[in-house]
Amino acid sequence: MKANYGYMDGSGEYYITIDTDHCIECAHHGCLDGCPKGMFEIITDDYDDEVAQIKEEFRKKIKYDCADCKPVKDRPPLPCQEACTPGAIEHSW
Amino acid sequence: MAEREFWRWKEYNWHDENIDWKGCDTITAGVDVGSVSSQAVIMVDGKLYAFASTRTGSDSPQSAQKVMDWALENTGMNLDDIHYKVGTGYGRVNVPFADKAITEIACHARGGNFMYGNTVRTILDMGGQDCKAIHCDERGKVTNFLMNDKCAAGTGRGMEVFADLLAVPIEDIGELSFDVEKEPPPVSSTCVVFAKSEASGLLRKGWPKNKVIAAYCNAMAHRVVTLLERIGVEKDFAITGGIGKNIGVVKRIEDELGIEALKADGDTQTAGAVGAALFGKALLEKSRKS
Numbered sequence: 001m002k003a004n005y006g007y008m009d010g011s012g013e014y015y016i017t018i019d020t021d022h023c024i025e026c027a028h029h030g031c032l033d034g035c036p037k038g039m040f041e042i043i044t045d046d047y048d049d050e051v052a053q054i055k056e057e058f059r060k061k062i063k064y065d066c067a068d069c070k071p072v073k074d075r076p077p078l079p080c081q082e083a084c085t086p087g088a089i090e091h092s093w
Numbered sequence: 094m095a096e097r098e099f100w101r102w103k104e105y106n107w108h109d110e111n112i113d114w115k116g117c118d119t120i121t122a123g124v125d126v127g128s129v130s131s132q133a134v135i136m137v138d139g140k141l142y143a144f145a146s147t148r149t150g151s152d153s154p155q156s157a158q159k160v161m162d163w164a165l166e167n168t169g170m171n172l173d174d175i176h177y178k179v180g181t182g183y184g185r186v187n188v189p190f191a192d193k194a195i196t197e198i199a200c201h202a203r204g205g206n207f208m209y210g211n212t213v214r215t216i217l218d219m220g221g222q223d224c225k226a227i228h229c230d231e232r233g234k235v236t237n238f239l240m241n242d243k244c245a246a247g248t249g250r251g252m253e254v255f256a257d258l259l260a261v262p263i264e265d266i267g268e269l270s271f272d273v274e275k276e277p278p279p280v281s282s283t284c285v286v287f288a289k290s291e292a293s294g295l296l297r298k299g300w301p302k303n304k305v306i307a308a309y310c311n312a313m314a315h316r317v318v319t320l321l322e323r324i325g326v327e328k329d330f331a332i333t334g335g336i337g338k339n340i341g342v343v344k345r346i347e348d349e350l351g352i353e354a355l356k357a358d359g360d361t362q363t364a365g366a367v368g369a370a371l372f373g374k375a376l377l378e379k380s381r382k383s
């Protein structure tokens with residue numbers, strides 16, 4: 001399942017997409033420690049699979065919470081994406 | 094005399110008198126406690142038996158109890174006769190009698206699959222205070238979802254505010270929105286607060302009410318189409334939630350997408366509770382096997 005967390009507003013679209021099909025097979029859950037803001041958590045979803053999600057309290061302000069990882073110039077690889085070796089995480093901006 | 098509440102939509106209950114639940118093997122219930130409205134659905138052997146739809150009060154557990162009691166009214170059934178109960182919606186963890194809580198995203202997909210058939214692949218749920226775009230497979234399992242709950246634009250609450258502002262009963266808004274000579278451009282703001290002041294400004298400028306309504310429905314449709322486009326629209330397409338009953342918004346969404354939405358037999362507002370009751374059936378059967 002592709003789960004999109006975030007929002008769109010007048011300034012743009014800010015979504016983090018987690019492809020939870022990768023999470024089902026993932027043993028290390030690198031996203032948990034990989035994100036310096038601690039935005040990820042592991043839950044048992046509605047289909048009884050253990051998957052990652054963005055914590056509720058971050059969902060309406062991810063543009064601001066992720067800002068430190070996204071300098072305007074010379075953007076380095078995102079820590080969450082580097083930590084997620086199965087490649088489940090995408091950002092829309 | 095009490096002031097008329099133009100936002101107030103129809104609250105009602107129903108049950109199928111042709112079903113004798115006493116001889117049934119599975120009786121399950123789904124209770125969808127949303128931020129604006131609550132629905133309870135009872136299914137017997139996977140068939141829709143009874144439901145109630147009412148406004149959510151300030152206390153979620155009480156609202157859940159009230160809507161469940163109303164669904165049970167005149168059925169001869171008690172809460173204890175129901176084998177498995179699932180809570181869903183914004184207040185899902187506050188349904189005191191629920192055996193399990195399941196997200197409204199999964200429930201709308203499953204309920205949409207039941208109400209519209211297993212060809213439905215995209216569901217737009219236009220709820221009281223949020224909007225969800227959901228892709229699902231032929232079993233009603235979610236494959237992709239996106240939610241907008243950051244603002245009330247494109248939601249039932251936004252429409253209620255608008256109905257009160259224009260002093261037009263909410264049920265009439267859809268039809269009236271077509272009573273215009275030419276489709277006006279959408280109100281430019283997507284924010285309910287600004288859209289409201291923009292609409293007041295248009296009325297002061299002399300725009301007829303129907304034209305303002307059309308402009309608002311147009312804006313709401315455009316707003317949710319933008320949301321849908323983020324995950325794409327796969328056919329078949331269906332709209333659930335209270336706004337699914339507003340033809341003025343539904344038709345404009347269809348026109349903008351170039352896709353006709355499937356028409357439901359039942360009340361689009363009950364889709365989440367139907368899905369919850371179906372999850373209840375699956376979970377009950379699983380527990381009986383183990």
Ligand code: SF4
Pocket residue numbers: 018020022023024026027028029030031032051052083084085086087088089
């Ligand atoms: S590291 Fe990636 S695949 Fe593993 S749980 Fe986290 S998001 Fe899912």
Ligand code: SF4
Pocket residue numbers: 034035036037038039065066067069070078079080081
């Ligand atoms: S960009 Fe940074 S703050 Fe945002 S989710 Fe990834 S690691 Fe966390």
